[in-house]
Amino acid sequence: MKCETHSSEATAVCTYCGRALCPQCERASSSPRIACSEACADALAKADRAIKLVLTKNIQGARITAYYLYILGAIFVAVGIYGYILYPRMRVVHPMAAACGIALIAFGFSFHRLAKRG
Ligand SMILES: [Zn+2]
Ligand SMILES: [Zn+2]
Structure with a gap:
């Protein structure tokens, strides 16, 4: 060449x-x-900026997803605890709701960690 x-x-x-x-x-x-050339260097810099912008948006998206998961998890845990107080006889349903909530919060944590890494 x-x-x-x-x-x-x-x-x-x-x-x-x-x-x-x-x-x-x-x-x-x-x-x-x-x-x-400078033109190609400029175009590369612009592409880099665009990629960075997309990455930043993804990180923000992950953070929002994390907060949604926290809220959803908290609701599930609250439902589990509240349900346990209101209907102590339904023993299977409430721990399941609480476990789902904890799992959702754990998911939220992993999303949050993903967002922080960027
Ligand atoms: Zn040359
Ligand atoms: Zn070129």
């Missing part, structure tokens, strides 16, 4: 457009990633 500008042996490829680059072309770019 030869560099299109200098017709010397290419050592790299533009991350954005895939053009073959020699070490001289590679150095022309200010981007941390290999790009053939």
